[in-house]
Amino acid sequence: MLKYALLKLGRALIVVWGAFTASFILLYLMPASPIELLFPPDERASIDPQAFQEMERAYGFDLPAWQQYLDRLLAALRGDFGTSVGTGQPVLTAIGEALPNTVILAVCALVLASLFALSIAWVATYLESAWLRNLIAGVPPLLVSFPSFLLGLIIIKVFSFQLGWFPPISGEGLRGLVLPAVALAIPVSGPIAQLLLRNFQTEYASPYVLTSYSKGIRKGRVLNSDVLRNASLPALTQGGIIVGELLAGAVITETIFSRAGIGRLTEDAVRAQDVPVVQGIVMLVAVCFVTVNFVVDVSYPLVDPRLKAVPEGVIA
Numbered sequence: 617m618l619k620y621a622l623l624k625l626g627r628a629l630i631v632v633w634g635a636f637t638a639s640f641i642l643l644y645l646m647p648a649s650p651i652e653l654l655f656p657p658d659e660r661a662s663i664d665p666q667a668f669q670e671m672e673r674a675y676g677f678d679l680p681a682w683q684q685y686l687d688r689l690l691a692a693l694r695g696d697f698g699t700s701v702g703t704g705q706p707v708l709t710a711i712g713e714a715l716p717n718t719v720i721l722a723v724c725a726l727v728l729a730s731l732f733a734l735s736i737a738w739v740a741t742y743l744e745s746a747w748l749r750n751l752i753a754g755v756p757p758l759l760v761s762f763p764s765f766l767l768g769l770i771i772i773k774v775f776s777f778q779l780g781w782f783p784p785i786s787g788e789g790l791r792g793l794v795l796p797a798v799a800l801a802i803p804v805s806g807p808i809a810q811l812l813l814r815n816f817q818t819e820y821a822s823p824y825v826l827t828s829y830s831k832g833i834r835k836g837r838v839l840n841s842d843v844l845r846n847a848s849l850p851a852l853t854q855g856g857i858i859v860g861e862l863l864a865g866a867v868i869t870e871t872i873f874s875r876a877g878i879g880r881l882t883e884d885a886v887r888a889q890d891v892p893v894v895q896g897i898v899m900l901v902a903v904c905f906v907t908v909n910f911v912v913d914v915s916y917p918l919v920d921p922r923l924k925a926v927p928e929g930v931i932a
Contacts, residue, residue, distance in 0.1 A: 624913045628906035635902035636692060636895075640685055643891045644677075697899065698892040700885075707896035710881060715900075718870070718877035721796055722862045728801035729858075733809035737847070738839060741816040753813060759806030764865050768799040768872035785874045796873045800865045804858060815847035822846075859908045863901050 672678045676687060691698065697707040733756070740752040775795060776784035782795045819825070820843055828838045863878070870879030878897065885893035 621914050624910050628910045631906050632899070632902050636689065636899060637685075639895045639898040640688065643895055644681070644684060644688075692899065697896040700890050700893050702885075702888045702890045702893075707892050710893060711878070711896055711900060714876060714878050714881040717875065718863075718866050718879065721793065721800065721866060721869070721875065721877060722859075724793060724797040725800035725804060725862060725865075726858065728797055729805035729808060732801065732805040733812050734844075734848075736805075736809045737812035737816045738844070740813055741820055741843070742835060742839060756806045756809035756813065759802055759809065762803060762806075764799065764803050764868045765872060767802060768796075768869060771795050771799050772872070792875075796869050796875055799872070800862065800869045803865060804861050807861070808858065812847060816843060819843045819847045859904055863904065 669678065676684060679687070688698070695708060699706050700710060703710070736752055736755055740749050743749050743752070772784045772795065775781050782791055785792075816839075820839075824842060825838055828842060829835075833841075866877060867879035867882050869875070870877045871883050874880075878900070881893065882897050884890075885897065
């Protein structure tokens with residue numbers, strides 16, 4: 617088990633290093649200097665070239681590419697991703713201020729998405745009518761293909777402008793969190809529902825279900841006690857994918873609902889072409905992704921005892 621965990625940890629570190637290297641190449645090796653991109657094209661000619669050079673020297677953009685890479689890599693290992701070119705604020709400080717709002721939104725959306733997906737899978741398996749099962753089974757693909765921005769606009773129009781139940785702009789408190797969480801949860805619930813529905817159908821056809829029926833146990837109890845537990849375990853493998861979808865969807869959701877968070881910070885940084893902040897956000901996403909996958913990979917053999925009997929090297 618220790619060898620398995622160390623192997624997964626090594627792979628996670630390689631992914632994080634690869635994300636840093638790729639982001640450095642794409643962001644810092646652009647033809648134009650990040651300092652120049654802060655000014656409109658029609659104003660660059662009127663700015664003193666010496667001012668450009670002083671700003672580039674202050675941020676280290678005048679150094680050779682290999683030296684910039686090593687300096688920023690060593691700084692990143694110490695937790696220093698530099699300062700924002702636009703605001704002068706440390707990148708980690710800006711991310712730290714925006715992160716709590718996004719974490720709250722993501723956790724609420726994940727809970728709603730899990731409950732929604734579980735309800736779809738449970739009801740589709742419990743119903744006896746074939747056409748009703750097929751109708752409900754067609755919902756997850758629809759959720760996956762539904763654009764997040766369109767869903768957010770529809771939710772605002774119906775529940776804010778027409779019904780007036782919630783504010784159109786996300787504010788403080790629970791009322792300001794409901795609509796963004798629902799808008800983010802619905803697209804995320806699609807892949808979870810597809811996986812759970814397939815697992816429910818597979819587990820429901822297993823011999824132990826017939827054994828439970830022979831004992832006089834009702835269908836609802838069989839689904840809750842046996843099928844639900846076994847069908848939910850494979851959903852852990854989607855942890856990294858779900859986190860990626862939550863973070864990607866947060867950019868759109870927080871923009872639509874004017875909610876402060878990592879999504880809004882990403883939008884502002886990309887619009888202002890604030891390279892250090894963009895790279896800091898990229899690294900945050902990469903670390904979150906590999907952390908969730910590492911936790912899932914390590915805990916999955918502990919959660920599912922059947923994997924403990926797998927020969928060494930098979931699950932690695």
